[in-house]
Amino acid sequence: MSTTDNAPTEAPRSEDSAEAAAQADAHAQADANAQADARAEAAAGAQLSTAPLDDSPADPVGIGVFGWVRWFWRQLTSMRVALILLFLLSLGSIPGSLIPQTQVDELKVAAWKQEHASWVGIAEKLQLFDVYSSVWFSAIYILLFVSLIGCILPRSWQFVGQLRDRPPAAPKRLDRLPAYTTWRTEKSPDEVLTHARTLLGGRRFRTEAAGSSVASEKGYLREAGNLAFHIALIVMLVAFAWGQLFKSEGGKLVLRGKGFSNTLTQYDDFKPGGLFNSDDLPPFSFTLDKFDATFEKSGPQKGTPRDFKAYVTLSEGVDGTPQKREIEVNTPLEVEGSKVYLLGHGYAPVISVTDPNGKVIFKDAVPMLPQDANLTSSGAVKVTDGYKDKNGKKEQLGFNAWFVPTYAGEGKGTMFSQFPELDFPVLALNAYHGSLGVDSGLPQNVYQLDTSKMEKFTDENGELFKRKLLPGETMSLPDGAGTVKFEGIERWATFSVTHQPGSGLALAGAIAAIGGLAASLFIQRRRIWVRAVTGPDGVTVVEMAGLGRSESARLPEELTVLAEALHRQAPSAASAPPVEAPPVEAPPVEAPPVEEPAEVEVEGERG
Amino acid sequence: MTPLAAATNENLAQISNYLVYSSMAVYTLAFLAHIAEWIFGSRSKVGRTAAALTATQAAGAGAPAVRVRATRAGGGTAVLDRPKVVTRSAAGTRDVPDGPGAAGGTEQGDLYGRIAISLTALAFLIEAAGVVARAASVQRAPWGNMYEFSLTFSTVAVGAYLALLALKKNVRWLGLILVTTVLLDLGIAVTWLYTDSDQLVPALHSYWLWIHVSTAIFCGAVFYIGAAGAVLYLFRDSYEAKLAGGGKPGRFATSVLERFPSAASLDKFSYRVNAAVFPLWTFTIIAGAIWAGDAWGRYWGWDPKEVWSFVTWVAYACYLHARATAGWKGRKAAYLALFAFACWIWNYYGVNILLNGKHSYAGI
Numbered sequence: 028m029s030t031t032d033n034a035p036t037e038a039p040r041s042e043d044s045a046e047a048a049a050q051a052d053a054h055a056q057a058d059a060n061a062q063a064d065a066r067a068e069a070a071a072g073a074q075l076s077t078a079p080l081d082d083s084p085a086d087p088v089g090i091g092v093f094g095w096v097r098w099f100w101r102q103l104t105s106m107r108v109a110l111i112l113l114f115l116l117s118l119g120s121i122p123g124s125l126i127p128q129t130q131v132d133e134l135k136v137a138a139w140k141q142e143h144a145s146w147v148g149i150a151e152k153l154q155l156f157d158v159y160s161s162v163w164f165s166a167i168y169i170l171l172f173v174s175l176i177g178c179i180l181p182r183s184w185q186f187v188g189q190l191r192d193r194p195p196a197a198p199k200r201l202d203r204l205p206a207y208t209t210w211r212t213e214k215s216p217d218e219v220l221t222h223a224r225t226l227l228g229g230r231r232f233r234t235e236a237a238g239s240s241v242a243s244e245k246g247y248l249r250e251a252g253n254l255a256f257h258i259a260l261i262v263m264l265v266a267f268a269w270g271q272l273f274k275s276e277g278g279k280l281v282l283r284g285k286g287f288s289n290t291l292t293q294y295d296d297f298k299p300g301g302l303f304n305s306d307d308l309p310p311f312s313f314t315l316d317k318f319d320a321t322f323e324k325s326g327p328q329k330g331t332p333r334d335f336k337a338y339v340t341l342s343e344g345v346d347g348t349p350q351k352r353e354i355e356v357n358t359p360l361e362v363e364g365s366k367v368y369l370l371g372h373g374y375a376p377v378i379s380v381t382d383p384n385g386k387v388i389f390k391d392a393v394p395m396l397p398q399d400a401n402l403t404s405s406g407a408v409k410v411t412d413g414y415k416d417k418n419g420k421k422e423q424l425g426f427n428a429w430f431v432p433t434y435a436g437e438g439k440g441t442m443f444s445q446f447p448e449l450d451f452p453v454l455a456l457n458a459y460h461g462s463l464g465v466d467s468g469l470p471q472n473v474y475q476l477d478t479s480k481m482e483k484f485t486d487e488n489g490e491l492f493k494r495k496l497l498p499g500e501t502m503s504l505p506d507g508a509g510t511v512k513f514e515g516i517e518r519w520a521t522f523s524v525t526h527q528p529g530s531g532l533a534l535a536g537a538i539a540a541i542g543g544l545a546a547s548l549f550i551q552r553r554r555i556w557v558r559a560v561t562g563p564d565g566v567t568v569v570e571m572a573g574l575g576r577s578e579s580a581r582l583p584e585e586l587t588v589l590a591e592a593l594h595r596q597a598p599s600a601a602s603a604p605p606v607e608a609p610p611v612e613a614p615p616v617e618a619p620p621v622e623e624p625a626e627v628e629v630e631g632e633r634g
Numbered sequence: 635m636t637p638l639a640a641a642t643n644e645n646l647a648q649i650s651n652y653l654v655y656s657s658m659a660v661y662t663l664a665f666l667a668h669i670a671e672w673i674f675g676s677r678s679k680v681g682r683t684a685a686a687l688t689a690t691q692a693a694g695a696g697a698p699a700v701r702v703r704a705t706r707a708g709g710g711t712a713v714l715d716r717p718k719v720v721t722r723s724a725a726g727t728r729d730v731p732d733g734p735g736a737a738g739g740t741e742q743g744d745l746y747g748r749i750a751i752s753l754t755a756l757a758f759l760i761e762a763a764g765v766v767a768r769a770a771s772v773q774r775a776p777w778g779n780m781y782e783f784s785l786t787f788s789t790v791a792v793g794a795y796l797a798l799l800a801l802k803k804n805v806r807w808l809g810l811i812l813v814t815t816v817l818l819d820l821g822i823a824v825t826w827l828y829t830d831s832d833q834l835v836p837a838l839h840s841y842w843l844w845i846h847v848s849t850a851i852f853c854g855a856v857f858y859i860g861a862a863g864a865v866l867y868l869f870r871d872s873y874e875a876k877l878a879g880g881g882k883p884g885r886f887a888t889s890v891l892e893r894f895p896s897a898a899s900l901d902k903f904s905y906r907v908n909a910a911v912f913p914l915w916t917f918t919i920i921a922g923a924i925w926a927g928d929a930w931g932r933y934w935g936w937d938p939k940e941v942w943s944f945v946t947w948v949a950y951a952c953y954l955h956a957r958a959t960a961g962w963k964g965r966k967a968a969y970l971a972l973f974a975f976a977c978w979i980w981n982y983y984g985v986n987i988l989l990n991g992k993h994s995y996a997g998i
């Protein structure tokens with residue numbers, strides 16, 4: 028109490044002990060009033076929502092396993108734990124954005140591991156390279172969704188019950204509710220109440236008359252929306268899980284003029300979901316007829332891609348009729364539940380190799396892997412079969428290859444491309460012979476040459492034999508070992524074929540979630556009571572009050588509108604007798620208090 | 635593109651730059667006018683909050699019962715021409731009136747405040763014209779890189795503020811803070827983020843760009859306003875708590891905080907703003923997922939940008955939940971709102987600049 032005296036007020040209060048005692052009394056009274064207020068509101072607001080009360084028992088009740096299970100379940104389905112789990116979910120997703128993920132980019136994971144060698148052990152233990160499928164992350168969201176289901180089911184039942192219930196009767200003291208108004212009228216209470224019912228009913232309130240008052244309620248959609256939103260979350264999770272388990276995703280590089288048919292063996296790489304069955308691959312095939320890419324020709328963003336388009340001939344089914352189709356970056360080709368995406372593109376120099384006898388033993392377009400935005404590309408030419416050296420000994424040939432579509436010019440810098448289009452294409456080759464190591468059974472990177480079992484071809488200085496070629500040029504390998512010709516240039520494009528079931532369901536869930544959320548946040552559930560009784564002087568006293576649960580309470584405004592409408596039907600009495608302020612626990616029949624025009628216009632907030 | 639068209643486009647880009655610089659000049663004037671408003675306002679010694687709080691204490695928390703205004707028509711009779719609705723706050727909350735605003739009720743302060751708002755509106759128009767000129771110069775949606783995002787971002791934030799003002803909402807207190815941060819945002823945009831106007835890489839060629847990016851920017855701008863409300867709420871709340879506890883806040887704190895709306899109003903403002911955009915943010919993420927499904931063949935792939943949008947979303951969901959749970963109202967909920975907004979900002983600056991993923995072409 029003494030603290031009050033320190034408060035900076037304009038009129039300092041006296042230290043008088045009598046006044047202090049009076050204040051203490053006032054406080055006791057105030058506390059009692061506040062408690063009465065809270066009780067009255069609680070009764071009037073009962074079942075205005077299905078949100079669980081936050082009074083989870085602190086200790087396990089009952090004995091033994093059952094008591095504990097029940098305690099655990101109560102905890103898990105309480106709002107507080109839902110909140111904590113949600114927070115953990117947001118924190119738990121963070122590491123996956125800071126540390127590269129196997130699921131997203133394996134190469135980056137490898138690079139990270141090299142850079143942070145000392146952390147790898149810990150990171151692997153914590154599954155930091157697979158955060159989103161890790162045990163701990165799964166635990167968080169599985170617990171959250173168990174909690175969600177455990178929360179939603181009882182709330183749905185409760186809500187169904189509430190839909191059948193009638194709005195609760197008017198509390199005794201309407202003036203204790205957050206929004207309140209009153210006036211006196213000449214109309215009889217019955218007339219007022221009939222008007223009130225029609226008025227509220229006309230505004231689609233659910234009304235219930237009881238004695239001298241009408242109770243009404245509106246905004247059930249809020250609760251329905253909230254439940255729909257939470258259920259939609261479950262639907263989305265199920266759809267996502269379904270998609271992960273049954274999806275398939277494969278990549279394929281296709282040269283211009285070549286084709287692809289959708290069988291497992293045709294893929295360059297293939298990532299199936301846990302329950303995927305390769306028989307599920309829908310039969311279709313296509314050939315790449317043409318590939319267009321345009322790039323910015325000038326300006327600071329020179330070389331930035333502007334447009335990619337692949338023209339294909341598609342056959343649906345095992346032997347469907349061929350049809351012309353186009354695939355662009357943002358518009359995949361949809362065929363039999365799978366989608367074919369255009370991912371990347373590049374060049375494939377066409378190279379032919381002859382043996383010492385002049386016989387062509389190799390002629391192929393060799394795709395090169397782009398290294399930068401201007402399509403500086405690298406790759407390897409591997410001649411596995413058919414080569415015999417001068418002495419007739421069987422050997423393999425290998426070439427490290429670099430290709431630039433636009434060369435800067437001799438003596439002008441390195442083999443880095445200046446522009447992604449074929450303005451000045453140059454191919455550079457290093458030559459080796461020996462064993463390519465392809466027979467060792469180990470999978471090989473087609474873009475890289477393993478020179479561990481190979482020998483260099485050497486030039487006159489004893490150095491590694493290298494040459495730069497223009498299209499149409501031929502180079503002769505040292506000592507008449509054969510020739511290599513740069514015949515021309517082909518294009519290739521990479522496609523990703525994905526089959527992801529459940530995305531329709533996920534979309535439906537997402538739409539339902541937004542709808543439910545909007546209903547839940549923008550609709551208010553509220554109750555309005557009207558009471559009309561004959562006062563001691565024979566004039567009818569009308570009281571109206573409202574209560575809502577939601578925070579964005581437009582309740583006072585709505586009550587004003589309703590009161591004005593009712594007031595038109597039951598206008599104020601012409602005169603009123605002198606009135607006194609009511610005692611604190613005045614019965615509702617009392618005339619309204621009239622005071623000096625000092626109002627408190629604080630918008631009511633209800634939680 | 636023909637050379638002629640290229641030249642007009644360069645001209646348009648140049649015009650856009652001039653417009654942006656002009657708007658910055660006008661925002662600076664608005665900033666100065668707001669400062670004048672605050673300075674003149676500080677001359678009035680309002681002391682309302684303190685008075686209200688101590689009055690409440692003296693009379694007891696339950697005291698402000700219902701009061702009805704009555705027009706006394708002589709002879710002790712009252713004529714009520716129309717019913718007047720009275721409201722009261724929930725039991726247990728402070729009954730504090732809103733502060734009088736930056737001008738502190740002084741005429742001169744108010745005049746400067748009005749000048750500041752007019753200048754802000756003018757700067758807004760110029761900046762919006764700058765955005766349009768930029769869009770015309772690149773012949774696409776002006777949201778291809780961070781410079782363009784930042785430009786649109788502050789335009790939308792100011793637009794939202796002006797719209798709230800036009801709707802007669804009590805947001806004048808936001809003026810100085812908003813203008814300051816807009817200047818900051820534009821300053822960063824023109825000095826560090828500037829990118830010559832140009833076209834987009836193929837992955838951005840999609841009508842989803844219009845849908846997804848515009849809502850993302852809008853959400854960010856409005857979330858910013860909500861966050862500003864939450865920060866002020868925290869200051870104002872501790873100020874009120876100190877007063878109610880009998881403490882005496884410093885003179886500067888008193889002079890400034892006293893003029894803001896009450897903690898309860900700020901809290902409610904912040905909640906309403908955040909709650910109103912949350913469904914749109916949900917939509918933004920879903921639209922992004924659909925676009926990703928079209929462009930990259932998977933609708934959700936835990937790319938850094940996707941992760942942080944998700945984190946932001948969950949954090950805001952957390953905030954809304956907190957508000958529905960009794961023990962978490964008030965300050966704790968406000969901290970959550972700020973955490974959520976911090977996630978949004980990080981997703982914008984941090985992820986674009988520091989982490990690289992598939993979204994990185996949205997670069998500087």
Ligand code: HEM
Nearest residue numbers: 076078079104105106109174175178253547548951954958
């Ligand atoms: C995946 C996790 C969840 C998310 C993203 C989520 C999201 C939300 C959001 C955004 C709201 C605000 C809508 C409103 O205020 O009406 C909300 C409300 C609500 N949530 Fe959740 N929620 C989740 C899990 C849960 C769980 C596990 C429970 C139960 C323990 C729960 C119970 C509630 C309740 C009762 C409300 C309504 C509060 C009110 O009526 O004001 N939620 N939720």
